[in-house]
Amino acid sequence: MKEYELLEHTADLKIRAYGKDLPELFSHALKGMFEICRPEVKEQSNVIRRINVSATDLEALLVEFLSEALYLSDVNNEVYFQAEVKIKDKDKEKRLKGKVRGKGIEQLGLEIKAVTWHDLSVKKINNHWEAVVLFDI
């Protein structure tokens, strides 16, 4: 199974991420988001950041998670490629807790302005999960 793929959009960048479960799906979406940015990483600089977000549905939880990672990336000059998170998927309350791993950066080739809610989806299809998310460039 692919981790993620780029989808067509005239102006911005859209990805479809895949995962065997929700934590893997979120981790692959995170990786997709930061690989799009073409980072020039500092190889020796391993970083770990904690993330703790909640929302009322899974789509919103994905936006919250990626927006949080984008915020951490912008203020710390880092990018993250892997998430180790636990996700509580109760009826009206979705919670994500855990950490993201990545590297410090020299610079980015492309900046993502924001994670949008447009054409957003998180779905279980047979025995795996898929998510579509559009980033404002």
Next chain:
Amino acid sequence: MIKENFKKINKYIWEIPKSFRHDMRVPARIYASEAIWEDIEDKSMEQLINMATLPGIVRYSMAMPDAHQGYGACIGGVFATDISKNGIISPGSIGYDLNCGIRVLSSSVDVRSMRPYLEKLADELYRSIPSGVGRGGNIKLDKQSMNKVLTQGVKQVVSQGYGIEDDIKHCESYGSLEQADSSKVSDRAKMRGRDQLGTLGSGNHFAEVQKVDTIFNTEIAEKFGLKQGQIVVMIHTGSRGLGHQVCTDWVRTFNQKLPEWGIKLPDRELACAPINTPEAQGYLGAMSAAANFAWSNRQLITYLVRQAWKRIIPASLGHDLKLIYDVAHNMGKVEEYEINGKKTKVIVHRKGATRAFPPGNPELAEDYQKTGQPVLIPGSMGTASYILAGVESGEEAFFSSCHGAGRTMSRRAAKRAVRGSDLIKELAKKGIIVKCRSWAGVAEEAPLAYKDVDQVVDVVHNAGLAQKVARLVPLAVIKGE
């Protein structure tokens, strides 16, 4: 196909009636020529129709000829909501890059005198203006200075020595929105912005050295300080991470409150708040503060451009770089129009659309009272840009114009179609220098990924949205990333 349901109502307007979809409150319109209409994507028209469902919308939801698909509202989208009827304000219909915009500086140097210095000037500008992407810029704001910038905008940075008094009067809204409320800008947004003042960003953001190629209206051009063969500098950037975070914060807040307000939307990105709610007022304060930050950002870059210019261009040729104008193209503004025979205060949402006030508008500085507002339209990389002037007939579109050429091709398709290094060689043959940090970034912004700006601007001119004053062509492009 949604497009099939649009009817051509005159040479430059296509319209779809509100009966097309049950949730539309007004008809939707697009300004286009036959050629432009043919290439308009169905998806952008679906977004235009979604805009027509927003509570309190008046007249039409509208798209400018540079329209293409975005998120929530389409790019090139314009609509207004009635404040007295508790109309909404929608952050996603203004954009994450709040007050992304354009400014143009005029010089006293002509293209012939510039030739020997052009390469050096391009290098110097490239060295002097940081993109800030992934590493921040050179200015660090403490908490107090940040709040002053957010509250006062360009006035504050000019008072710190980063510009001259005349710069202030040639900014839209004098580079400062009064309703700005720095307390409504989250600490996270301020944290992102603390080292981003004076940085370009990436994507289609740039600084460009251009020459005035054609003058269409001599009288207005003279008032704007433009003449044939003259060198000007154009700057395109916005509110950087600070503005992006402001929009992110408030879209979240509004999305959570929608059920309570009883608002149903066809797209969550259109999340909005009725204007008389504390949340809407909070966003208005934060958005205005982010707009002030963006104007200050373009002012700081102007300072860097002026310094670089002085280091390279001999004083005998002229060191004055005068600000012709600075205009936003992602913005929400409180303006007054006659709606159904009654003067009505509305919130005009312009997302990838430029305000274009006509002569006599009280907000314009005295020297532009007779000409109308300068309307600044950048082309795609390596192609022409335009300066237009606002006209009275633009009233129907809430005095709005296009904001650029408008994309027609995805970044991925552009990279498949052209190599960045080949493109730079091709532009060099035309005498255009491109300074950039990545080939991929250049390929993504290739002219073939955009509409023909000349055609787009002709629609704006012929449809009576603004009138052409001058055409500018690039000599040196400094790309953000």
